[in-house]
Amino acid sequence: MNSILVRHKWEPYLWLLPSILLMTVFVIFPILIVFKLSFSEISKAGVVSGFVGLQNFRDAVSDRTFGTVMMNTLIWVVSVVGISTLLGFVVAMVLNNQFHGRKVARSIVIFPWATSLVIQASIWNYIINFEYGNLNNILLNLGIIKNAINWRISYQIEFMWECGVGIFVTVPFVAFCVLAGLQSIDDAYYEAATVDGAGFWKKLTQVTIPLVRPALTVSTVLNIIYVFNSFPIIYTITKGAPANMTDTMVTYLYMLAFYDQRKGPATALSVIGFLILCVVAGLYMLIALRKEEQS
Amino acid sequence: MKKIVALFLTILLMVSSIGFAAADDSITLDVIICQYGNNTTNWFTGTGINGKSFVQLFEEANPSIKLNLEVVSWNDVYTVVSTRISNGNAPDILNIDTFADYATEGLLLPVKDYCPETLYNDFFPSFIQQSVIDGTVWAVPDLASARAMYYNKDMFDEVGITVPTTWAELEDACTAIKDYYGDKVYPWGMDMTTDEGQAAFSYYTWNNNGGFVDADGKWALNSAANVEAIKFAIGLYSKGFTNPSPATQTRYDLQDMFGAGKMAMVVTTNQLPTYLKEKGYSVNFGTAALPHNEGAEAGATGVMDRVMAFKDDSYPDQAARNAAIGKFLEFFYSPEMYTGWVSMEGFLPAVSSAVSYLVKADPSFEAWLNVLDSCKFYPTAKAEWVDVKQGVIDVEQKALLGGDVQTLLDDLQAKVAGK
Numbered sequence: 189m190n191s192i193l194v195r196h197k198w199e200p201y202l203w204l205l206p207s208i209l210l211m212t213v214f215v216i217f218p219i220l221i222v223f224k225l226s227f228s229e230i231s232k233a234g235v236v237s238g239f240v241g242l243q244n245f246r247d248a249v250s251d252r253t254f255g256t257v258m259m260n261t262l263i264w265v266v267s268v269v270g271i272s273t274l275l276g277f278v279v280a281m282v283l284n285n286q287f288h289g290r291k292v293a294r295s296i297v298i299f300p301w302a303t304s305l306v307i308q309a310s311i312w313n314y315i316i317n318f319e320y321g322n323l324n325n326i327l328l329n330l331g332i333i334k335n336a337i338n339w340r341i342s343y344q345i346e347f348m349w350e351c352g353v354g355i356f357v358t359v360p361f362v363a364f365c366v367l368a369g370l371q372s373i374d375d376a377y378y379e380a381a382t383v384d385g386a387g388f389w390k391k392l393t394q395v396t397i398p399l400v401r402p403a404l405t406v407s408t409v410l411n412i413i414y415v416f417n418s419f420p421i422i423y424t425i426t427k428g429a430p431a432n433m434t435d436t437m438v439t440y441l442y443m444l445a446f447y448d449q450r451k452g453p454a455t456a457l458s459v460i461g462f463l464i465l466c467v468v469a470g471l472y473m474l475i476a477l478r479k480e481e482q483s
Numbered sequence: 484m485k486k487i488v489a490l491f492l493t494i495l496l497m498v499s500s501i502g503f504a505a506a507d508d509s510i511t512l513d514v515i516i517c518q519y520g521n522n523t524t525n526w527f528t529g530t531g532i533n534g535k536s537f538v539q540l541f542e543e544a545n546p547s548i549k550l551n552l553e554v555v556s557w558n559d560v561y562t563v564v565s566t567r568i569s570n571g572n573a574p575d576i577l578n579i580d581t582f583a584d585y586a587t588e589g590l591l592l593p594v595k596d597y598c599p600e601t602l603y604n605d606f607f608p609s610f611i612q613q614s615v616i617d618g619t620v621w622a623v624p625d626l627a628s629a630r631a632m633y634y635n636k637d638m639f640d641e642v643g644i645t646v647p648t649t650w651a652e653l654e655d656a657c658t659a660i661k662d663y664y665g666d667k668v669y670p671w672g673m674d675m676t677t678d679e680g681q682a683a684f685s686y687y688t689w690n691n692n693g694g695f696v697d698a699d700g701k702w703a704l705n706s707a708a709n710v711e712a713i714k715f716a717i718g719l720y721s722k723g724f725t726n727p728s729p730a731t732q733t734r735y736d737l738q739d740m741f742g743a744g745k746m747a748m749v750v751t752t753n754q755l756p757t758y759l760k761e762k763g764y765s766v767n768f769g770t771a772a773l774p775h776n777e778g779a780e781a782g783a784t785g786v787m788d789r790v791m792a793f794k795d796d797s798y799p800d801q802a803a804r805n806a807a808i809g810k811f812l813e814f815f816y817s818p819e820m821y822t823g824w825v826s827m828e829g830f831l832p833a834v835s836s837a838v839s840y841l842v843k844a845d846p847s848f849e850a851w852l853n854v855l856d857s858c859k860f861y862p863t864a865k866a867e868w869v870d871v872k873q874g875v876i877d878v879e880q881k882a883l884l885g886g887d888v889q890t891l892l893d894d895l896q897a898k899v900a901g902k
Contacts, residue, residue, distance in 0.1 A: 232869055233584040234565030318727055319745055335666065338727050343884070346731070427677050430730035430880035446562045447677060448873045449584070451569075 219462070225455040232449040244456035251453070253432045253440065260347065261416070261436040268354035269411045273404065275355065276362025281396075283363065284370045301360035309424035312353045316340060343433045346426050350434065353421050358414075362407045369403030370396070402479060409472035413465055437461050510807045513574040514552040517560050517788065520828045521761075524554040532823065541814050548807045573793040576808060578625055580788045580863065582614060586621040587866050592792045594620040597805040602816055605834040613787060613860050622789035623812070624833035626825055628752040629854045630682065630784040632774070636767045638668065638747045646771045650690075650715055653774040657724035660747045671719055672737035672749035673729040675883060680876030681861065682784060683729075686750050687712035689782030690775035695862050695871060702871065702899050705892035712776070713879065713888045720883060730880045742766055752786070753851050757829035785858025787833070790815075831855050867899050874899065 229240045248254060283294055300308065315322045316339040324336040340346050373396065381391050419438045422428060428435030428443055435443065437457060445454035516527055525531035528538055538550045555563050560579055567573055573590060585591050594603070594614075603611075603623075610624040634646060642663045647653040657670035675683050688694050693708030703709070719725050726732050726740065738755060740746040742764030749755075750773055759766060775781040792808045814820060822840040825832045831851055832838060841848045862868060878891040 230569070231584070231588055233588045233590060234568035235588050235590070236569055319740060319743075340728055340731070343730075426731050429677055430883055431877050433884070443677070446565070449561070449565070449869045451565070 222455050222458055222462075225451070226459045228452070230451040230455070232451075234451065240452070244452035245460070247450075248444075248453035248456040248460070253435075256432060257435050257437055257440045260434065263347075264351060264354065264422075264436045265412060265415050267351045268358055268415045269408060271351075272355045272358035272411065273362050273408055276359045276407070277366050277400075277404070279359060279363040280366035280370055283367055297363055298360050300357045301364075303357075305357060305418070305420035306424055308357055309353060309421045312349070312356075313425055316349060343426070343430055347434045350422050350425050353425070354415060354418065357421075358411055361411065362404075365403045365407035366400055369400035373399045405472070405475055405479075409468060409475075412468050416461070416465060416468075509547045509549055510803060511549040511551055512576060512807055512811060514550055514576040514578075514811070515560065515564065515574045516552060516554050516578045518554050518556045519830070522827050526824060526827060527552055527554050531827075532820075537815075537820065537824075540820075541811070544814060545807075545810050548810060550811070573795075575795065575804070576790060576792050576811060578788065578790050580786075581868060582622040582789055582791050583616060583864055583866050583868055585791065585793070586616050586619075590793055591621045592794050592805070592808075594623055594792075597792055597808040597812070598623060599809050599813055602809075602813055602834075605816065605836050607833060607835060609856075610787060610833050613864060614789060616864050622791035624787050625790045625815075626828075626830040626833055627785055627787045627855060627858075628754060628830055629851060629858050630686070630750055630752055630773070630786070631854065632748055632750050632771045633741065633755055633768050634748045634771065635741070635744065635746075636769045638664075638744075639769075646769065647774045648772070650774055650776045654719070654722075654724075656748075657719065657722070661724065667745070669726045669740065669746045670724045670748060672741065672746050672751075673716070673720060673725040674732065674734045674737055675729040675876065675879040676731060676733050677876055678733050680879050681872045682734075682750075682786070683716065683879060684713070684875040685782075685784045685859070685861065686773055687716045689784065689859055690773055690779060691715075692776075692779045694782075694859070695875075696865070700862070700865075702865075702867065702896060704871065704875070704899065705889070705896040708779075710889050710892055713882060713892070715776070716879075717882045717888065730883055741768075753831065753854075754829035783854055783858045785855055785860050787860055871895075871899055 225236065226244055227239055227241065229237045229243075231237065279297060283290065283297065287293075314320075318324065318336060318338045318340065321339070323339065324333070327333045328336065339349070377395050377399070378391060381395055386394065416436075417438055418436075419442065422434060422436055422439045423442070426434040428439045432440060432443070438461065441454045441457040441461070444457065445451045516523065518524060522531060526537060528536050530536065532540060538552050541550055542548070564574070564577060564579065568585075568590065577585075582591065606623055610627065611620055613624070614620055614622040638660065639646065642659050644656050644659050645652075647656045653671070660668060660670040673683065674680070685694070688709045691708045691712040693703075693706050693712050695702065695704065697703035697706070720729055726737060726746065734751055737746060737749050738751055738758055739762070741749045741751075741755075742759045742762060744766060755768075759768075772781050772783065790812065792805075795804065798804045815824075816834050816836075818836055818840050821832065821834065822837050822844075825837060826841060826844065831848075832841060838848075838852060842852075861872070865871075874895040878886075878888070878895055881891055882888050
């Protein structure tokens with residue numbers, strides 16, 4: 189039976205069929221529906237009527253909040269991805285060293301990433317709470333501060349906390365990507381560099397960074413997509429309040445669709461977000477393919 | 484092998500024919516109920532009524548009607564319902580707060596099509612009036628709650644102040660509490676969150692002869708009275724009398740602060756005593772009407788939710804479907820079921836037959852029923868209500884950030900009335 193199947197050219201497609209079916213039903217089909225909806229008129233109750241051209245896109249982009257939200261999204265993605273890449277790199281360098289308890293340290297580092305984002309965000313909400321938060325309690329008990337500090341005094345600060353939580357949960361992912369890259373570097377390179385008289389910085393910039401660059405590229409591009417799409421942190425901590433000042437694109441389009449019941453502009457925004465991510469993913473493919481060709 | 488296949492097919496045929504026979508004389512109703520508290524799901528689908536569920540009891544009493552009942556949290560219900568409508572799969576019966584959008588889009592059945600007359604006459608007429616558009620009643624009330632000001636009696640005694648009835652007295656009380664306790668106690672609780680900022684709008688504007696609409700029922704969001712009221716509210720915040728983040732601290736955060744003795748006054752629902760008890764707080768509190776501006780009438784805020792039925796033109800026997808929906812309502816509003824439901828979550832009833840039962844069980848109910856009598860309700864029958872609700876929250880949050888109240892309300896009025 190097997191030997192007959194093997195001869196058929198279509199056999200690989202047969203094994204791919206379940207994945208293709210799943211992708212079609214749960215990924216491609218919904219994407220097509222959202223594209224169709226973004227050009228349709230959708231009533232507040234959710235009834236979909238005729239084609240409206242680019243009206244939903246015009247409504248979404250002309251809203252005064254759009255600029256704020258795009259700016260927030262940019263700050264959110266750049267700061268979370270940028271800072272966590274930097275910190276993740278440092279953590280990976282530390283974890284790559286031989287020291288007692290390295291295994292324990294590695295497991296601890298992975299915790300923030302392995303925990304659900306909603307739980308993470310809710311816990312941080314408690315930590316920075318003014319009235320009964322742990323941060324104030326610890327600082328008060330240690331005598332570092334005399335009066336409780338309001339850690340959420342303004343929306344800018346609240347947004348900074350959100351970025352902070354985003355960084356906290358993203359660092360482990362970068363660290364483990366880079367760590368994998370670091371472990372694949374042959375010690376011979378470092379030995380050769382030492383023989384040539386290279387110091388720590390020279391080795392870092394001439395050996396380590398060029399060799400972990402592929403790992404860094406993967407983690408950065410994946411992080412841009414994850415962080416751009418990240419919903420739970422902002423929704424749990426501020427829900428975008430006050431007045432959408434802490435919204436990013438994803439939380440804003442959710443509020444637009446399900447609080448304001450403006451589903452047309454919301455689907456238009458999700459199409460815009462999808463296209464932005466397509467560009468990022470396209471760049472990633474280009475870089476990855478070029479690397480492959482080079483190697 | 485052939486015999487086995489034949490046997491299998493025969494069994495399949497028999498089973499399906501039984502299925503069809505059963506489907507012929509029974510009807511299944513899709514019902515969505517909102518989750519009002521910890522007990523809702525257990526009451527409707529678990530073991531909340533003497534070991535049985537509402538669904539079980541209903542199906543025992545009405546063997547020809549099956550209920551496909553789903554309890555959905557308030558956070559998700561709008562998402563669930565609008566997604567189902569978009570997919571052409573609206574529920575038969577829906578419990579939610581708003582109805583105007585569904586009614587104006589022609590998705591709802593008029594109440595008279597399915598509600599038995601005896602039951603219809605049992606609803607408080609003033610409640611039924613809240614669900615009328617163009618002379619047609621589109622939904623029936625399932626319950627109500629009224630808002631009042633709660634104050635910490637012990638704190639008031641310690642500071643030596645009396646309960647404020649006017650805005651001037653409220654400011655004096657806040658000053659006295661702040662002077663006495665410093666930063667340890669917030670004198671006044673304020674919730675201008677995305678969840679319920681529209682309630683805050685009503686607390687201040689309705690106590691200054693303002694409100695969402697004018698005497699003719701037209702939107703009057705930027706009236707002088709409203710501007711003055713919102714400025715007063717923002718003033719309480721900027722003078723440091725309130726909790727520090729009114730845009731993100733919800734009613735439940737405020738209730739916790741009040742329960743923990745960190746807040747002296749809070750405006751919230753008549754369910755607060757149940758909430759405090761369930762959470763284990765023991766605070767000595769009193770209840771009073773909301774303070775109003777000097778010379779203005781006091782206005783209490785009432786909140787009402789509804790039950791409505793969606794059209795389903797594909798159903799072959801419309802009369803049977805309407806009758807089944809009627810049976811559901813009759814069973815739900817029967818005193819045995821309804822009083823248990825309302826009192827379990829600490830709500831106020833929407834039908835007069837329940838009142839005597841409830842007062843017998845808890846005499847303090849009577850006072851709340853009187854408050855309910857004088858309550859004002861949100862203008863939910865107007866099609867723009869969702870925009871206004873989100874709009875006033877946006878105005879409040881921008882005003883908290885220092886925006887000009889007059890300009891913000893002018894913009895909102897232009898946006899809403901321009902439609």
